[in-house]
Amino acid sequence: MKAITYAGKEQLLLEELSVPQITTDEALVKVKYGGICGTDMMIYAGVHPRAKTSLVMGHEFSGEITKISSGTSFKIGDKVAINPIRYCNECEPCRLGNYHICENLKYIGIDLQGGFAEYAKIPIENLHILSDKVKEDEAALIEPLAVAIHTVRRSQFKVGDNVTILGAGPIGILIGIIAKISGAAEVIISDVSKYRLEVAETYGLITVNSMEMDLIEKVKMTTKGVGSDVVFEVAGNQITANQMISAIKTQGEIMVVSVYKKAPIIDLANMHFRELSLSTTRCFSPKDFEAAIKFMEEGRIDISRLISHRLPIESFKEGFELVKESKNSLKLLFEL
Ligand SMILES: NC(=O)c1ccc[n+]([C@@H]2O[C@H](COP(=O)([O-])OP(=O)(O)OC[C@H]3O[C@@H](n4cnc5c(N)ncnc54)[C@H](O)[C@@H]3O)[C@@H](O)[C@H]2O)c1
Ligand SMILES: [Zn+2]
Ligand SMILES: [Zn+2]
Structure with a gap:
């Protein structure tokens, strides 16, 4: 064979x-x-x-x-x-x-x-x-x-929450689909690929090309200045490791889905002042x-x-x- x-x-x-x-x-x-x-x-x-x-x-x-x-x-x-x-x-x-x-x-x-x-x-x-x-x-x-279902179930996501997803790869889009059918208010998803964002848009997700638009500004605009309730980090690089902290509301939850090829620097000082939660998920x-x-x-x-x-x-x-x-x-x- x-x-x-x-x-x-x-x-x-x-x-x-x-x-x-x-x-x-x-x-x-x-x-x-x-x-x-x-x-x-x-x-x-x-x-x-x-x-x-x-x-x-x-x-x-x-x-x-x-x-x-x-x-x-x-x-x-x-x-x-x-x-x-x-x-x-x-x-x-x-x-x-x-x-x-x-x-x-x-x-x-x-x-x-x-x-x-x-x-x-x-x-x-x-x-x-x-x-x-x-x-x-x-x-x-x-x-x-199944990865996407587990990720959303493991997070503190609740019906009516605003969600931001960093990375519109297959896993990011699937998380968006599950969040949407689970009752998310707004789901923002970012990527740097026009093609991937176009597909994400067909699932009713609000897309942000972070090469062309300020993601954090878009999150703030969509959430009346509050920030997202849950941020799913599904891109796995230093830029998104920074964005996940800026996109989240005070006391919100960051769910790291990515497997980082290189360990990122995480601004714990910034997280502490806003009582942010940082969670991870596996399979x-x-x-x-x-x-x-x-x-x-x-x-x-x-x-x-x-x-x-x-x-x-x-x-x-x-x-x-x-x-x-x-x-x-x-x-x-x-x-x-
Ligand atoms: N936790 C788990 O059990 C589990 C399971 C499967 C996959 N993963 C991990 O999840 C991640 C995503 O998986 P995938 O298959 O969708 O991978 P992928 O590589 O197809 O998707 C990552 C996406 O992030 C985008 N990206 C890169 N830089 C960006 C930026 N600055 N802003 C926004 N988006 C950016 C890429 O363009 C790409 O579309 C990977 O790290 C993978 O290893 C984890
Ligand atoms: Zn896999
Ligand atoms: Zn065992």
Whole structure:
């Protein structure tokens, strides 16, 4: 089978590998679509702390079961979403039910062989059946949607709040969509990419191109000078690390979603005088993943406009370069 493997900093290979052998606890999944995410870009850039060479990349993917032992609730031909989180069930966070922050967490596509391949072997407990209401390509976005649901649920966001999102990448826009359907008053989203902001606007978000407009002025104008109740930082650089403190109201909450490639300087003195809260978030719980599937099945969210490209796996180099440049792409899917 064909698979995209990590071979070192900015080196990916399209390799011919054997189709994985499965145990009775696993299923063989024919992958249909796999999405590139910010974390894949960290691996590609050679700055991910855990990814090792020979890794089959890809943690956002969907597919169909082609091999499975009898006696499970799944069968050959079932359309499935894959929750990529493996946890130990023994550490303190696991004992408290916080599997997503397991001290020994392993992610399919980061620590374990992933889904940028024609086939993937997946533990049965990581599979979720999908009805025909979810399109195969959109099913690859269940994982990032679960991230957005978890982020909003973990924050102090309440119905009627004003929200600012820094960064209109797939995660930023998905957070905007979830905040909007959860009853946000106004959702402002900033970016430096005209294309990404145009897509964000179709979801009813107030867009700010921070190259052309003063974001803080826009936040103040929209919130009668008060500032946002919650700011989601989803761009991950020093400029947005400064803006998150200026955009927030007194006693507001900053939710850092980004994984910073370089540690930013945070103005704690400024935060202290206004009693600001600073929170972080990591992946999603099983409940968030199930909610993401439910929202898709019930058609409550139309995420189709987030898919900017569908490329064959042979165009892997072009795909990664398009996402690296980021200006004219959003979610790029490999078709397998
Ligand atoms: N917490 C988690 O569990 C989790 C999960 C997934 C992704 N992430 C992280 O979330 C972040 C966003 O993910 P993504 O896939 O949407 O990434 P992305 O790179 O596609 O999006 C980031 C966006 O920020 C924009 N940006 C850059 N400078 C800006 C500025 N000065 N002002 C406004 N916007 C600016 C970029 O143009 C880009 O559109 C990444 O850091 C990623 O690693 C975190
Ligand atoms: Zn991801
Ligand atoms: Zn654990």
